[in-house]
Amino acid sequence: MTARKSGGLANTIAGETAISTVGKEGKGLTYRGYSIHDLAHYGTFEETAYLLLYGRLPDEDELLGYKLKLNRLRRLPDGLRSLLEHLPATMQPMDVLRTGISALAAFEPETADRGPRQIADRLLACGTSLLLYWHHFHTSGLRIDTEAPESASIAGHFLQLLHGRPPSELHEETLDVSLILYAEHEFNASTFAARVTASTLSDFYSSITTGIGTLRGPLHGGANEAAMELIERFTDADEAEKGVLQLLEQRQLVMGFGHRVYSISDPRSDIIKLWSATLSKEAGDTRLYPVSERIEEVMQRERQLFPNLDFYSASAYRFLGIPTDLFTPLFVLSRISGWSAHIIEQREGNRIIRPSALYVGPEPLSWVELADRR
């Protein structure tokens, strides 16, 4: 029998949820009972967000109404725009999102009349505006109009604001699928952290900013940016093979591979990989996709490790013309839906989350006067 690695709350059931299941048979994923394959194939991100937040799929009228509502919520308060203008141009976009959402709490605090679902919808709608208003102001001095009425979806809104023109159908659909895949994932680190904050009866915005801070790290959401940095190091597949073998020899992590709960594969990776392959063909790419596939082959052969969602999301995002430092913020713009559903669920059956620790420190010591310490 192989000894199980301890720590990190691995294999620990930390609570109940009806929002999603992860890792059934080492590879499955459902959101409120619907398979990720069906959601990505037939659904849209707006339908997925509605499902997560309101507990069921919307009917046709509800979906239309929901999309119109989100479109109306894209505008930023003047004070927030001014704050974004005063943030440093060198700031990490993840920090801009965390700071901007935190500041929105001052303009539109949670109250009895402005509840969690309303704030979640507002954040889903204006997160793109906030991020890209800052981005354009600091890269080209432009004060963009964040309402861009031509694009009906969040994916379209993002690509239109980023590039200043409406996206192609293929590009909008790819980003839409990516947002569906990133929306929810049970008790991952950022969601769990958000639930811990919610369990103290803190406000909604504090729980969301907790989630952002936790997602930022490269072992979690930050892995899509780290994967891109790795892939772009190599000029061709053979060079990638050598480079990855070297990393493994040095016992370094290859970002975008492995997972705490999946043991066979990450079902989301196969889906985004197909979209990345399509975009690679469209772009006439002969480097990024072949390099990515070779890294996947090497990791499978050498370590039996599979790509997680972050790995092929990286090349897909690059083909959409998205700068690397906006990759993890895009994860936030989607995961706000899952975090929000969990915060609401946590509040419904709340008990403060406060586990116990096994004490491994010194036995009781005698007090030493200041003058006697060395």
Ligand SMILES: CC(=O)SCCNC(=O)CCNC(=O)[C@H](O)C(C)(C)COP(=O)(O)OP(=O)(O)OC[C@H]1O[C@@H](n2cnc3c(N)ncnc32)[C@H](O)[C@@H]1OP(=O)(O)O
């Ligand atoms: C959307 C998401 O957030 S998905 C996760 C994104 N994160 C990444 O891609 C970062 C790279 N991956 C990792 O660091 C890990 O696989 C995690 C954080 C995802 C999971 O961590 P854990 O469940 O603690 O994995 P654990 O450390 O037990 O892995 C088992 C073994 O595989 C190795 N391993 C796991 N992932 C990798 C990797 N990406 N590259 C190289 N080796 C790896 C570990 O070093 C460990 O080896 P050891 O037993 O010799 O120490």
Ligand SMILES: O=C([O-])CC(=O)C(=O)O
């Ligand atoms: O579940 C996890 O540990 C990480 C992950 O894949 C996600 O949050 O999407």
